[in-house]
Amino acid sequence: MMKCDVVIIGAGPAGLTASIELALKGLQVVIVDENYRSGGRLLGQLYEDRRKKRVWAGKIIAKDLADKAKALSVKFLFDTSVWKIEDKKVFLSNEVVKVIEAKAILLATGAIEKALPIPGWQKVGVVTVGAAQTFTNLHNVKIGQNVIFVGIDPLSISVAIEMKHAGVNVKGLFLPPTTNLLNQKCNPKEVLESVASAAGMATNPIYRLGGKFVHGAYTKLLLHLLKYKQLKINGIPIYFRKAVTQINGRAEVQSVNVRSLKIDGEVTEVEKTLHVDTVCLSGGLLPLIDLSQLANCVIIDIPELGGFVPLHNEHLKTTVEGIYVAGNITGIEGAQVAMAQGKLAARSILREFNLSSENEISVAFNEIEKARILSPITFLPEIRKGRQIMRDKWEEYLKR
Amino acid sequence: MKQKVIVIGAGIIGTSVAYYLSKKDVNVVLIDAKDIAAGTSGACDKAIMLQSKKSGPTLAMAMKSAELYKNLEEELGEDLEYENGGGMILINNEEELKVLYEHVQKQREAGLKVTIITGDEARKINPNLSPKILAATWCEQDAEVNPLKTAFAYAKAASKANMTMHLNCKVTNLIEVNGRVIGVNTTQGEIYGDCVVLCCGVWVTSLLSSLHLEVPIMPRKGVILVTEKLPKIINCNILGGSYIVSKLQKEPPEKNPLGIGLSMGQTKSGNLLIGGSREFAGFDSSVNSFILTEIAKKAIAAFPCLQHVNLIRSFVGFRPFTPDNLPVIGEVPTVSGLYIAAGHEGDGVALAPITGQMIAEIVTDQTTEMDLTPFHMSRFFESFTY
Amino acid sequence: MAKQKEIHFIFNGKEIKGIEGQPIAAALFNNGIRAIRQCEVTGEQRGVYCGIGHCFECRATVNGIPGIRTCLTLIEENMIVTSNLAGVQNDEV
Numbered sequence: 090m091m092k093c094d095v096v097i098i099g100a101g102p103a104g105l106t107a108s109i110e111l112a113l114k115g116l117q118v119v120i121v122d123e124n125y126r127s128g129g130r131l132l133g134q135l136y137e138d139r140r141k142k143r144v145w146a147g148k149i150i151a152k153d154l155a156d157k158a159k160a161l162s163v164k165f166l167f168d169t170s171v172w173k174i175e176d177k178k179v180f181l182s183n184e185v186v187k188v189i190e191a192k193a194i195l196l197a198t199g200a201i202e203k204a205l206p207i208p209g210w211q212k213v214g215v216v217t218v219g220a221a222q223t224f225t226n227l228h229n230v231k232i233g234q235n236v237i238f239v240g241i242d243p244l245s246i247s248v249a250i251e252m253k254h255a256g257v258n259v260k261g262l263f264l265p266p267t268t269n270l271l272n273q274k275c276n277p278k279e280v281l282e283s284v285a286s287a288a289g290m291a292t293n294p295i296y297r298l299g300g301k302f303v304h305g306a307y308t309k310l311l312l313h314l315l316k317y318k319q320l321k322i323n324g325i326p327i328y329f330r331k332a333v334t335q336i337n338g339r340a341e342v343q344s345v346n347v348r349s350l351k352i353d354g355e356v357t358e359v360e361k362t363l364h365v366d367t368v369c370l371s372g373g374l375l376p377l378i379d380l381s382q383l384a385n386c387v388i389i390d391i392p393e394l395g396g397f398v399p400l401h402n403e404h405l406k407t408t409v410e411g412i413y414v415a416g417n418i419t420g421i422e423g424a425q426v427a428m429a430q431g432k433l434a435a436r437s438i439l440r441e442f443n444l445s446s447e448n449e450i451s452v453a454f455n456e457i458e459k460a461r462i463l464s465p466i467t468f469l470p471e472i473r474k475g476r477q478i479m480r481d482k483w484e485e486y487l488k489r
Numbered sequence: 490m491k492q493k494v495i496v497i498g499a500g501i502i503g504t505s506v507a508y509y510l511s512k513k514d515v516n517v518v519l520i521d522a523k524d525i526a527a528g529t530s531g532a533c534d535k536a537i538m539l540q541s542k543k544s545g546p547t548l549a550m551a552m553k554s555a556e557l558y559k560n561l562e563e564e565l566g567e568d569l570e571y572e573n574g575g576g577m578i579l580i581n582n583e584e585e586l587k588v589l590y591e592h593v594q595k596q597r598e599a600g601l602k603v604t605i606i607t608g609d610e611a612r613k614i615n616p617n618l619s620p621k622i623l624a625a626t627w628c629e630q631d632a633e634v635n636p637l638k639t640a641f642a643y644a645k646a647a648s649k650a651n652m653t654m655h656l657n658c659k660v661t662n663l664i665e666v667n668g669r670v671i672g673v674n675t676t677q678g679e680i681y682g683d684c685v686v687l688c689c690g691v692w693v694t695s696l697l698s699s700l701h702l703e704v705p706i707m708p709r710k711g712v713i714l715v716t717e718k719l720p721k722i723i724n725c726n727i728l729g730g731s732y733i734v735s736k737l738q739k740e741p742p743e744k745n746p747l748g749i750g751l752s753m754g755q756t757k758s759g760n761l762l763i764g765g766s767r768e769f770a771g772f773d774s775s776v777n778s779f780i781l782t783e784i785a786k787k788a789i790a791a792f793p794c795l796q797h798v799n800l801i802r803s804f805v806g807f808r809p810f811t812p813d814n815l816p817v818i819g820e821v822p823t824v825s826g827l828y829i830a831a832g833h834e835g836d837g838v839a840l841a842p843i844t845g846q847m848i849a850e851i852v853t854d855q856t857t858e859m860d861l862t863p864f865h866m867s868r869f870f871e872s873f874t875y
Numbered sequence: 876m877a878k879q880k881e882i883h884f885i886f887n888g889k890e891i892k893g894i895e896g897q898p899i900a901a902a903l904f905n906n907g908i909r910a911i912r913q914c915e916v917t918g919e920q921r922g923v924y925c926g927i928g929h930c931f932e933c934r935a936t937v938n939g940i941p942g943i944r945t946c947l948t949l950i951e952e953n954m955i956v957t958s959n960l961a962g963v964q965n966d967e968v
Contacts, residue, residue, distance in 0.1 A: 123928045124927075124928065124947050125948065172800070202925060211914075211919065211921070216925075217925050219925065220925055220926025223926045228898065231904075377929075717942060718914075719915065720915050759915040797941055798941070798942065
């Protein structure tokens with residue numbers, strides 16, 4: 090059995106940042122990740138950060154963080170899954186290191202993508218938008234020749250633009266059909282509203298359309314945009330009024346069925362076939378909480394944060410002694426917020442070792458909101474409300 | 490006017506009771522705090538195993554139940570993933586062989602077609618079986634079914650016969666007037682009927698306690714591991730011999746407090762369901778690494794090809810245990826209009842059809858084809874004080 | 876920029892060229908191969924879906940060990956990758 094001070098699960102932005110903060114104070118840190126390298130979701134990220142007038146290249150940020158962590162003697166265990174956490178022991182799939190015993194455990198497992206199960210979604214050539222992003226930007230792979238996206242949101246828009254830059258023929262972004270399972274994503278007006286409000290105003294591609302719309306004329310703008318059946322962002326058609334109802338193909342994707350949507354999201358009868366070889370599904374992100382469940386953390390449902398999340402205090406401590414959380418496991422936000430949370434979680438852990446002050450914790454806490462304001466993409470419009478609900482639920486939990 | 494019967498609990502027992510009652514032209518109201526098969530019936534394996542039953546009333550019941558299962562898919566018009574593929578208990582050593590030989594003799598006397606086969610014969614049926622397995626029992630009458638699909642199909646068929654269903658509706662207490670149950674209070678209001686059938690397994694005790702009645706049904710926690718989808722690894726129900734042997738020899742539970750044994754079935758979609766454990770831990774649904782490892786070790790010992798197979802999840806079910814390992818079926822004594830069908834422990838899937846039929850008979854005709862005496866709740870009254 | 880090192884491996888009996896540092900699934904994509912295995916029950920083909928190791932749809936047998944996620948596993952020289960795809964020749968079972 091290996092022993093160390095802190096085990097971090099997940100070598101993404103939150104886990105890497107935390108490891109550096111902990112190692113700087115001399116703690117022995119081990120990071121475990123299923124992947125063969127560190128970086129997590131950072132690896133696929135590549136977009137223009139308008140406010141800072143630079144390109145956000147996640148791969149480079151990830152490398153800088155990993156280099157620093159390695160220089161500080163953080164130990165990495167890659168290709169390793171965690172299958173159980175109990176009594177501050179982490180059980181691994183690793184053939185050499187089977188169990189690590191630590192004084193504290195940080196869960197920085199990130200998020201997975203929600204399923205968008207439209208008929209035919211299991212076929213070869215249907216991938217999630219996250220996979221599309223990773224294969225395009227990290228592995229430099231063209232995942233198809235003629236590609237469409239189902240699901241219109243800031244992430245799918247930005248991946249579509251990245252793919253187009255990589256030379257792929259992106260034939261457009263569409264909505265999924267309205268079903269009982271998926272109803273909140275399929276009303277054209279609501280989708281447009283959420284896309285418009287989710288991204289920060291200045292960087293929002295919707296607002297840059299043609300440059301003829303003025304900030305502030307928000308409602309008018311939306312109504313105006315909805316009159317069009319097709320909009321274009323960076324030359325990519327966005328169909329707020331069309332839904333992909335089925336994906337066809339004998340073995341691999343050959344075409345999709347597309348139907349027009351009425352303004353309330355109702356699907357019309359007329360069906361057209363569009364020939365494509367690849368479909369990217371964007372159903373939104375879901376905190377990956379499995380390990381917190383296995384560790385017996387109290388889990389609560391806060392839709393404003395993206396669904397079920399482990400209950401935690403504002404310093405990222407869970408209901409289980411010695412187990413902390415940071416990053417998308419606490420709610421869906423961008424990499425900048427995850428990194429700020431990683432730092433705060435590390436300082437909370439350091440507090441247990443008497444290696445950080447209240448002041449350092451509150452500085453780290455305040456940096457999260459700063460990161461939130463500077464984030465180029467906001468995934469969930471009511472994230473702040475979600476964070477407040479979490480604080481209230483923690484208070485309730487303490488009083489139980 | 491038609492009789493109106495309230496059935497509490499929409500697991501495989503409750504939905505079966507509702508179905509067989511609705512076949513008798515009764516107005517059924519089915520109530521569940523959650524959903525169909527959301528409790529124990531949704532957290533179990535898929536075996537309809539006869540040879541694991543002790544000869545006596547349970548085996549007799551199980552054999553009748555197995556007959557009902559044979560035509561159930563046709564009767565309900567649904568695919569239940571029913572498979573009459575037989576089952577085997579693996580024998581690891583001479584000692585187990587001796588004990589199981591006697592067990593098999595008794596079952597044969599009770600009319601079950603069960604034999605002892607050699608290790609090589611067992612490996613002919615299941616080529617992936619370890620060369621170390623000495624012998625096995627073999628019973629061609631053992632079968633398998635998907636309990637979730639069965640419960641849903643029973644509920645659907647009963648609904649077609651005008652059953653009303655209240656899901657996400659928790660029964661808070663039974664309404665009793667002058668020694669007679671006339672209905673239930675629920676989170677969705679009061680519901681009245683001519684009688685009430687309690688089919689809520691491990692959750693039955695709290696409802697009975699509102700009438701100051703006790704039944705010694707306790708949750709017995711069982712862990713099951715689920716593998717990734719695999720090609721056909723096993724061709725029938727598998728049970729490890731060691732657990733059955735320790736049960737038959739009445740070993741004190743302290744010897745194996747977690748009740749770790751081996752049971753295996755493969756679902757239609759290819760996942761292996763690997764059990765299991767039997768532990769008294771209240772309603773604590775946590776799973777620890779020790780139990781997971783021990784169960785996995787047993788599976789790998791029997792089927793070495795599982796060494797590198799991925800487990801995708803584990804789940805916990807609370808099986809309704811009774812001290813004499815017999816279910817509680819029939820009228821609840823001292824209160825009229827109240828019936829119970831609970832306490833099947835690990836036999837709920839196997840015994841569901843016959844239990845439903847028996848309750849339907851007793852509720853509508855006041856008599857049953859099979860003798861209900863061994864299952865009557867009053868059997869506990871002498872040995873349990875309030 | 877330094878020339879990237881070529882790596883050769885076998886997928887279902889066919890030699891595949893990849894670049895050092897690529898996961899198996901990426902190398903297969905670059906060689907026009909998207910179908911990695913088939914569903915054990917329906918026989919339908921399957922390929923990369925989530926790309927981060929969560930869905931297990933891209934799994935294959937790598938050097939004799941089954942259930943390996945090709946999206947998370949780097950290619951190595953002479954690696955043997957096999958799967959249950961119908962109509963392919965596999966030396967290993």
